[in-house]
Amino acid sequence: MMMPLNLGSLPTSVGVVMEVKMNSKGGSDRHKALVAGSGGEFPSFLPKEVEKIKDPFARSLAKRIQRLPVQMGFPEKCIMSSCIKPVIQSKHSPVVLLHCFDSSCLEWRCSYPLLEEAGLEAWAVDVLGWGFSDLEMRPPCDVASKRYHLYQLWKSYIKRPMILVGPSLGASVAMDFTVNYPEAVEKLILINPNAYAEGTRRLAKLPPVIAYAGVSLLKSIPLRLYANALAFNGTSFHTILDWTNVGRLHCMLPWWKDATVSFMSSGGYNVGSLIKQVKQRTLIICGENDQIVNYKLAVKLHCELPNAIMRQVADSGHLPHVDKPNCVANLIAGFALCDQPSKGLLIKK
Numbered sequence: 242m243m244m245p246l247n248l249g250s251l252p253t254s255v256g257v258v259m260e261v262k263m264n265s266k267g268g269s270d271r272h273k274a275l276v277a278g279s280g281g282e283f284p285s286f287l288p289k290e291v292e293k294i295k296d297p298f299a300r301s302l303a304k305r306i307q308r309l310p311v312q313m314g315f316p317e318k319c320i321m322s323s324c325i326k327p328v329i330q331s332k333h334s335p336v337v338l339l340h341c342f343d344s345s346c347l348e349w350r351c352s353y354p355l356l357e358e359a360g361l362e363a364w365a366v367d368v369l370g371w372g373f374s375d376l377e378m379r380p381p382c383d384v385a386s387k388r389y390h391l392y393q394l395w396k397s398y399i400k401r402p403m404i405l406v407g408p409s410l411g412a413s414v415a416m417d418f419t420v421n422y423p424e425a426v427e428k429l430i431l432i433n434p435n436a437y438a439e440g441t442r443r444l445a446k447l448p449p450v451i452a453y454a455g456v457s458l459l460k461s462i463p464l465r466l467y468a469n470a471l472a473f474n475g476t477s478f479h480t481i482l483d484w485t486n487v488g489r490l491h492c493m494l495p496w497w498k499d500a501t502v503s504f505m506s507s508g509g510y511n512v513g514s515l516i517k518q519v520k521q522r523t524l525i526i527c528g529e530n531d532q533i534v535n536y537k538l539a540v541k542l543h544c545e546l547p548n549a550i551m552r553q554v555a556d557s558g559h560l561p562h563v564d565k566p567n568c569v570a571n572l573i574a575g576f577a578l579c580d581q582p583s584k585g586l587l588i589k590k
Contacts, residue, residue, distance in 0.1 A: 284308075286323075287373060288493035290486065299487045302350040302365075306373055311394045313380055320380075322394055323373035324366040325353065331362040334427050336577055337395070337403045338365040339411035341560075342435075343459055343501065345372040345491045348408070352562045355570035361577060364403075366394060368414055370500035372491050382500045383507030388418050395425050404577050408432035408562060409534065413510035420515045428580075429523040430573060433534045433559050436516065436542050440509035449502070456501045460492035471532050472559045516545045523549040524576045526569060528557035552582050 281304050283291050291303055308321035325346050327335070336356060340348040346365035356363040367374055369390035370382030380386045391414075395403065405426050407415030412434030419426045447455065458464055465485045491497060523546050527539045543551045554561040554568050562569040572582040 284373075286375065288490055290490060290493055294486055294490070295483045296350070296487055298350040298354075299347055302347060302353060306346065308373075308375060309394070309398060311390060311397060313386075313390060313393060318378070318380065320369070320378075320390065321375040322367065322369075322390070324364060324394070325349070326398075327357065327362045327364060329357060329360065329362060331360060333361065333578055335362040335364060335399055335401060335403045336573065337399065337405050338363060339368060339405070339407045339414050340365075340371070341408050342410035343371055343492075344411075344488065347487055347490065348560070349562065350487075351566040352570050352573075355566055356573060359570065359574040359578075361574060364399065366391070367491075368411070370504050371497075373494065376494070376496040376500055379496065379500060381507065382503040384417060384510055387414065387504075388421055391418055392422050392425065395422075402427035404428045404430060404573075406430040406432070406573065407434070408560065409435045410438070410510060412436055413438065413512045416512045416515055416519055417510060419521060420512075420518045423520070426521055428576065429519065429521050430526065430576060431523060431542070432526045432562055432569070433528055433531050434525065434539060434542055435534050437513055437538050438510065439513070440511040441505045441507075444505050445508045447506075452502050452506060453498060456498055456505065459501065460489050460497075462489070465489050472564075516542065517547065519546055520548065522580065524572065524582055525549055525551040526561060526572055527551065527553045528559055528561040528565075529553055529555050530557060531559045533559040550582070 283304055284306055286308065287303060287306065291300075294300055294303070302325065305325050306323055307326060308323050309326075310319045311322040312319050323346065338346070338349050338353070340346060346367050349365045353363060353365055369387045370376070370379075402424070403426060405415045405419065405428075407413070407430070409432070412431040413436055415429055415431065416436065419429060444452070444455070462485060465488055466481060469481045469484055469488070525539055525543050525546075527536060539551070543549050552572055554565050554572075557565040557568075575582040
């Protein structure tokens with residue numbers, strides 16, 4: 242079975258007044274954050290195909306991507322790691338946004354400015370092996386390396402217990418990290434969590450030639466168009482095509498194929514046995530019309546996590562932070578700031 246892809250989309254307009262009220266100083270900081278990516282040039286390390294993207298929110302956030310040195314061992318193993326850094330600094334815990342399988346920080350192009358508008362100190366980071374980091378010289382891109390890379394980034398730059406947000410496979414990344422580095426995580430937010438996937442299974446045993454051929458299909462336009470069709474309903478072909486170009490942009494980097502084969506061959510994430518070890522307060526967000534992760538699995542996870550609440554986003558698919566960003570941003574902000582997500586259906590145990 243092929244692993245679900247994240248090929249996020251964006252509504253054509255975003256007009257939201259966040260429910261979280263900020264003081265006048267915070268408002269000034271929010272304005273800086275919102276306009277930070279509105280002008281200027283794209284970073285030179287992004288593939289040239291970024292110029293063809295029409296989505297204004299993706300273009301704006303892409304201009305804010307930067308690379309930070311993250312130490313992975315000896316000095317020669319320092320990785321220039323891609324992320325979106327917050328413009329504002331808050332007294333509240335920072336919110337760190339992961340992404341789905343084979344995706345990038347651009348997945349948060351719509352929700353991210355809303356989170357900053359709410360006064361949150363938000364980071365959007367690329368998981369090792371995906372996104373726009375410089376991986377010409379890289380460690381293996383297995384689970385242990387992804388976990389350690391995130392820890393080193395947190396230790397070097399974030400330095401405070403964080404609210405870790407993981408959508409789809411990113412939920413497995415988040416739970417694996419939380420169990421291994423509990424001191425780094427204050428709360429968890431899991432969006433349509435793919436928590437019961439049993440790794441890459443038979444794909445891990447494929448001969449290299451077949452593995453590389455299979456991975457090559459992941460960046461093909463037909464496959465990514467199909468994945469977008471599963472994730473979103475009632476969207477025009479031209480819009481989905483543009484979203485597809487956003488979702489496959491990181492695949493244009495020369496090391497993407499090697500890094501992805503490294504992950505697939507390693508066996509991938511299998512966090513089922515770790516679920517009951519997650520002690521942090523957790524919010525599960527589910528799209529009402531998710532066609533990729535069965536809703537019953539989210540309910541099962543809600544029951545197995547020791548300290549969790551659950552919200553459902555109406556009229557949303559697999560990526561509610563993309564197709565319903567207003568609702569998801571409100572849920573994240575409410576949970577981050579006062580442990581009470583606003584809006585959405587509260588599902589109690």
